[in-house]
Amino acid sequence: xxxxxxxxxxxxxxxxxxxxxxxxxxxxxxxxxxxxxxxxxxxxxxxxxxxxxxxxxxxxxxxxxxxxxxxxxxxxxxxxxxxxxxxxxxxxxxxxxxxxxxxxxxxxxxxxxxxxxxxxxxxxxxxxxxxxxxxxxxxxxxxxxxxxxxxxxxxxxxxxxxxxxxxxxxxxxxxxxxxxxxxxxxxxxxxxxxxxxxxxxxxxxxxxxxxxxxxxxxxxxxxxxxxxxxxxxxxxxxxxxxxxxxxxxxxxxxxxxxxxxxxxxxxxxxxxxxxxxxxxxxxxxxxxxxxxxxxxxxxxxxxxxxxxxxxxxxxxxxxxxxxxxxxxxxxxxxxxxxxxxxxxxxxxxxxxxxxxxxxxxxxxxxxxxxxxxxxxxxxxxxxxxxxxxxxxxxxxxxxxxxxxxxxxxxxxxxxxxxxx
Numbered sequence: 001x002x003x004x005x006x007x008x009x010x011x012x013x014x015x016x017x018x019x020x021x022x023x024x025x026x027x028x029x030x031x032x033x034x035x036x037x038x039x040x041x042x043x044x045x046x047x048x049x050x051x052x053x054x055x056x057x058x059x060x061x062x063x064x065x066x067x068x069x070x071x072x073x074x075x076x077x078x079x080x081x082x083x084x085x086x087x088x089x090x091x092x093x094x095x096x097x098x099x100x101x102x103x104x105x106x107x108x109x110x111x112x113x114x115x116x117x118x119x120x121x122x123x124x125x126x127x128x129x130x131x132x133x134x135x136x137x138x139x140x141x142x143x144x145x146x147x148x149x150x151x152x153x154x155x156x157x158x159x160x161x162x163x164x165x166x167x168x169x170x171x172x173x174x175x176x177x178x179x180x181x182x183x184x185x186x187x188x189x190x191x192x193x194x195x196x197x198x199x200x201x202x203x204x205x206x207x208x209x210x211x212x213x214x215x216x217x218x219x220x221x222x223x224x225x226x227x228x229x230x231x232x233x234x235x236x237x238x239x240x241x242x243x244x245x246x247x248x249x250x251x252x253x254x255x256x257x258x259x260x261x262x263x264x265x266x267x268x269x270x271x272x273x274x275x276x277x278x279x280x281x282x283x284x285x286x287x288x289x290x291x292x293x294x295x296x297x298x299x300x301x302x303x304x305x306x307x308x309x310x311x312x313x314x315x316x317x318x319x320x321x322x323x324x325x326x327x328x329x330x331x332x333x334x335x336x337x338x339x340x341x342x343x344x345x346x347x348x349x350x351x352x353x354x355x356x357x358x359x360x361x362x363x364x365x366x367x368x369x370x371x372x373x374x375x376x377x378x379x380x381x382x383x384x385x386x387x388x389x390x391x392x393x394x395x396x397x398x399x400x401x402x403x404x405x406x407x408x409x410x411x412x413x414x415x416x417x418x419x420x
Contacts, residue, residue: 103138104151104356105385110137111282112321112360119148119280120162125176128262130277148280154353155283162279166272168260175275176262182255183244190246191254196239201226205238282360296373297329299403300342304331307414309340317341319364327361333414340410341367345374350395355385362389371409373402 111117111134121130131142140147151157168174181191195208204223208214211222213235219228228234243250257266297313304311315330329342343358350372362370372386374395386393392409396402 103140104156104352105359106138107134107151108156108282108356108360109363110134111280112364117282117323119157121277121279123165123175123277125261128173128175130175132280145278151353151356152280154351156353156356157280158283159278159280162277165275165277166258166269167275168258168263168265168267169271169273170265170267171260171263172273174260174262176260177272178259178261179269180257180259180266181242182257183242183247183249184251184253184255185249186244186247187255188244188246190244192243192245194241194243194250195237198236198238199223199226199228200234200236209243283357296399296403299399300329300406303403303407303410304329304340307410307416308334310334317361317365319361320366321364323364325361325365327365330367338368338414339365340369340371341365342371342373342406345372345376347374347376349376350374350378350382350393352379352382352385355382355389355391358391359389362391369409369413371406373406375399375402 111119114134119132119134121132123130129143132145132148133142135142135144135147148157149159152159165175166177168177180189182189183191192209195214196205197208197211197213198205199213199221202221202224204221206213206222212218213228214231220226221228241250241252242254256269258269258272259266301311301313309331311329311331313329315327316324317327317330318324327341328344329340331340331342333339341362345354347354354372354374358370358372370389370391372391372393374393375397376395378393378395383393394402394405394409396405
């Protein structure tokens, strides 16, 4: 049944079977949680067929060639014309782009759990590095900032400056630095800041070193004995300066220097270098609607109204989290309360990032149906991901054909009175 096995073809077979086939139900569930039990059993059967087919191939080849048993398995050469690999094709090949898409979707869901929906770095001043702990939740190194930057490039995340660290110009790998104030007369570090306080009501004036009105414990004016209830409203600060506690000199401007903590030396603040830290946020879906979309919006509104829906253009819909989300067209059925969210994509091609940009609103709003309209082509591999999240993609450069497709989709789920 089987001919001679070539090394090249066996390596191809080996690569195809290394797509992490699972031989237990828990592993398959972990890889594809959306599959039902029937598809899981089918995958197990297919995997069994593959193993049996491979065993039979080796067995028959050994029978035909006595010396073949002395060769390692990698040197067996199957005949590509007779080897049946249809069972291998039953398991879909997972491309690297789809893996990245899964990771980015998982990351978006993790960001959505954060109180301010923002990824912020943690700075390690001992090891002089910064990292983003949330990356570990998707199996990425916490210092792989390039992964976050890639999500910014494809439009999934927005990158914003968080702060700028002043670092030593000589030791640029040292992140930790602080400010020092020196006395301009004796160069002492024993410098205190002085404030002149005035009680507005009675005119009493004192220095903060003598009587500090900003201290909550000093709630009574020592002059008029009245209680200080609101510091900002009752106390004025007419002057501020510094005093050296060593030489007792008072001065307006202290000498300011930066201090490199790790290497223990001063440097001029003007010579300091900057390390910029960034925060990353989920890019809000901005519901782009051009002038060309006007007719389509009107037609879609009429279609939805015909099926007893109340539609809203450029809607702001509050999700389960309490956060509002922008949706180009949001409709609610007047009979059973079903909702339809319609998103419009104006990019050159519908890509994974376009799915990511509407994933959070969809999961938070949980509409009964989600439709993504596009005048462009759909990138390969996007439709299976969209199907996983219940997103109906309708792509057509012709507006009339697109609205007809939307009408067919709605009519397949609802009758004229709004119920099916």
